[in-house]
Amino acid sequence: xxxxxxxxxxxxxxxxxxxxxxxxxxxxxxxxxxxxxxxxxxxxxxxxxxxxxxxxxxxxxxxxxxxxxxxxxxxxxxxxxxxxxxxxxxxxxxxxxxxxxxxxxxxxxxxxxxxxxxxxxxxxxxxxxxxxxxxxxxxxxxxxxxxxxxxxxxxxxxxxxxxxxxxxxxxxxxxxxxxxxxxxxxxxxxxxxxxxxxxxxxxxxxxxxxxxxxxxxxxxxxxxxxxxxxxxxxxxxxxxxxxxxxxxxxxxxxxxxxxxxxxxxxxxxxxxxxxxxxxxxxxxxxxxxxxxxxxxxxxxxxxxxxxxxxxxxxxxxxxxxxxxxxxxxxxxxxxxxxxxxxxxxxxxxxxxxxxxxxxxxxxxxxxxxxxxxxxxxxxxxx
Amino acid sequence: xxxxxxxxxxxxxxxxxxxxxxxxxxxxxxxxxxxxxxxxxxxxxxxxxxxxxxxxxxxxxxxxxxxxxxxxxxxxxxxxxxxxxxxxxxxxxxxxxxxxxxxxxxxxxxxxxxxxxxxxxxxxxxxxxxxxxxxxxxxxxxxxxxxxxxxxxxxxxxxxxxxxxxxxxxxxxxxxxxxxxxxxxxxxxxxxxxxxxxxxxxxx
Numbered sequence: 001x002x003x004x005x006x007x008x009x010x011x012x013x014x015x016x017x018x019x020x021x022x023x024x025x026x027x028x029x030x031x032x033x034x035x036x037x038x039x040x041x042x043x044x045x046x047x048x049x050x051x052x053x054x055x056x057x058x059x060x061x062x063x064x065x066x067x068x069x070x071x072x073x074x075x076x077x078x079x080x081x082x083x084x085x086x087x088x089x090x091x092x093x094x095x096x097x098x099x100x101x102x103x104x105x106x107x108x109x110x111x112x113x114x115x116x117x118x119x120x121x122x123x124x125x126x127x128x129x130x131x132x133x134x135x136x137x138x139x140x141x142x143x144x145x146x147x148x149x150x151x152x153x154x155x156x157x158x159x160x161x162x163x164x165x166x167x168x169x170x171x172x173x174x175x176x177x178x179x180x181x182x183x184x185x186x187x188x189x190x191x192x193x194x195x196x197x198x199x200x201x202x203x204x205x206x207x208x209x210x211x212x213x214x215x216x217x218x219x220x221x222x223x224x225x226x227x228x229x230x231x232x233x234x235x236x237x238x239x240x241x242x243x244x245x246x247x248x249x250x251x252x253x254x255x256x257x258x259x260x261x262x263x264x265x266x267x268x269x270x271x272x273x274x275x276x277x278x279x280x281x282x283x284x285x286x287x288x289x290x291x292x293x294x295x296x297x298x299x300x301x302x303x304x305x306x307x308x309x310x311x312x313x314x315x316x317x318x319x320x321x322x323x324x325x326x327x328x329x330x331x332x333x334x335x336x337x338x339x340x341x342x343x344x345x346x347x348x349x350x351x352x353x354x355x356x357x358x359x360x361x362x363x364x365x366x367x368x369x370x371x372x373x374x375x376x377x378x379x380x381x382x
Numbered sequence: 383x384x385x386x387x388x389x390x391x392x393x394x395x396x397x398x399x400x401x402x403x404x405x406x407x408x409x410x411x412x413x414x415x416x417x418x419x420x421x422x423x424x425x426x427x428x429x430x431x432x433x434x435x436x437x438x439x440x441x442x443x444x445x446x447x448x449x450x451x452x453x454x455x456x457x458x459x460x461x462x463x464x465x466x467x468x469x470x471x472x473x474x475x476x477x478x479x480x481x482x483x484x485x486x487x488x489x490x491x492x493x494x495x496x497x498x499x500x501x502x503x504x505x506x507x508x509x510x511x512x513x514x515x516x517x518x519x520x521x522x523x524x525x526x527x528x529x530x531x532x533x534x535x536x537x538x539x540x541x542x543x544x545x546x547x548x549x550x551x552x553x554x555x556x557x558x559x560x561x562x563x564x565x566x567x568x569x570x571x572x573x574x575x576x577x578x579x580x581x582x583x584x585x586x
Contacts, residue, residue: 082471337553340543344536344557352532356524363515364583365524366430373524380529 024094033062033101041091048087050099052080053126059185060133062101063126069097081126104130107180109139109188113154116141116192131182141190142175148380151197151256153212158191196253202261204232213253222248223261235262349381385433385473385483387520388575394517395578398486399503404467405491408510417463419444420456424470424482425516432518434473434481487512519583523576527584530568537561 022040027048029036034054039046053063064085066074077085089095106129109118119140124130131137143153156176159166168176180186194215200207202223209221224247225234234247238260242249251257356373359365365373400408412418423443427435441452460482464470469489473481488511493504540561544554572580 337550337556340549340553341557344540344561347539348529348532348536348561350532351535352528355531356528359524359528359583363513364517364519366515368430369519369521369524373521373528376521376525377528377532380525381532 023091025089025091026094026096028096028098030098030100034099043091046089046091048089048097049084050087052077052083052085053104053130056103060103060105061130063104063130063132064099064101066100067097068100070095074100079125079127081124081128081130103133105133105182105185106130107137107139107182107186107188109141109190111141111154111190111192113192113194115143115152115154116156116190117143118190133182135182137180137182138177139180139188140175140177148376149256151199153195153197154192155195155212155214156190157193160189160191162187163189196256198251198253198256199258200261201258202263204261204263205234207261215253217253218250219253219257220248220250221259225263232263232265235264238262345381349377352377352381387432387518387522390428390432390483390518391520391523391576391579393484394487394519395582396486397488397490397509398468399492399505400467400469400489402491402493402506404463404469405489405510407463407467407469408489408512416444416455416459420460421464421469421484422512422516425484425487425512428483429516429518432520434483436479436481440482484512487517519579523572523579526568526572526576527580530565530572533561533565533568537565 022042025039025041025046025048027037027039033056050064050067053061056062063079063081064077065079066076067087068074069089087097089097104126107120108129109120111118119142120129120131121138121140125132141156141159156168158168159176159178161178161180166178176190178188178190180188195212196215197212198210198219198221200210200221200223205223205225207221207223209219213219223234225232234245236242236245237249242251242259251259353374356365356370356377360367360370406412407415407417407421420440423440424435427439427443437453437456438448440456441448444456445452460470465472468485470482471485473483475481488509490509491506493506537558540549540554540557543549544551549557
């Protein structure tokens, strides 16, 4: 059959119908990746339809890379996993087309936790999870950002290549990269450990023990306020899991934790610190009195003493303010700040839900998805 | 073969050219045709499960039963029409596990398509899209754009309240910093993974 510039598509290899006469179009495959064939075309143009990939064996395939015409240069073909590549050939004379293909193997990577994201680098040349034989790739697994629970993460604990466990090293964090040289079909698995953040909140002193802990481990946190001039007394933790009154405590990490240290003014220290400068002032006055003449000095000392007494009361006032009045004001302001922060968070949630409702009204969100996303939004603003 | 959310949503972004004889299956005049029903069923089901669908599921959705004769009817129909037109694709998960998925959710009628040179497809009329309720939009994307909208509105309220003197500067600065940071992360996440779909659904 003589063909005039037509093309014939096929799901498998290049495919065309043979013609008994005409100009010869020879189609070969480098490295015998497929069976060669010959066509006889009368004139005009002819389109060869060639699959981008075809089966090699159960675990591999050939992927089209380039072609050459009549021994000319290799012309690269855009790499694709599926579909057909169309090659127009002008049949002004006979031609030989050679297709070059490479072997590809599938590389699958799975993580044991949905919060982990897997990225191939470089990505598959054919846009799926098949890679050229001999290529070096890396598979990076890392925590997905989870706005709903920022204090929970997955730490990579181990990984395996084709069921053979590999070490991850002690420096591994929430992201890990596995190097692979593609030599066959590969299966990579990542196993992770859930970690929770233990946060220590305090207005006073120094804290220790805040950080990430493995799920089920025991965290030790402590608070230290041994500053000589502190006027606050440690009252305990607001978490019932902690030992009452102890500045150092342990807790089981079974969820993200926030431990807030509670403080109250220490009036005994306050009085001691306040009296000290007053005592100093009195001592200075007495010293001055003793070193001056009685009559003259008395007339000078009174105003000066008054002045000193006034200035001596300043630290006391400052302490009173810090411990008492100011403390109360600060506490009130904090409560106001806190309630406003809650208000703004509630407002953000309300507006988020309104947005979601508008998407549902527009038809973009089904009822099932709406419920799930709504729930997630509420959790994320907790 | 894993079809992830990104792959699915990429199909919404893409506008696929269809020849007139294929495009007719999308038009309301074909609503009684089985091909039209199958197309919409695949869209609806794959949006719900966020993945490709089996013949049995399509048959159940359309006929309320999924016996072999109904599945055969659907298979023969799609092989002659939607598969050949490139409107859907067939995914082989295993020898006995074949699933179907739309290649796109927005289509352009053209006079001639699939040219090797790609320069002789003449568009006819407007782009037609399947109902948005059947688009495979991921829950994560919906969460991100809803949350972003909430954070944006909260920032507006914060500025407004500060201007009215409702809050002190320190508190304002803290909250503004926190909200700005959240918004920045959400913007980056949306721009990184969902820029094109956000442009279609949000116009931004």
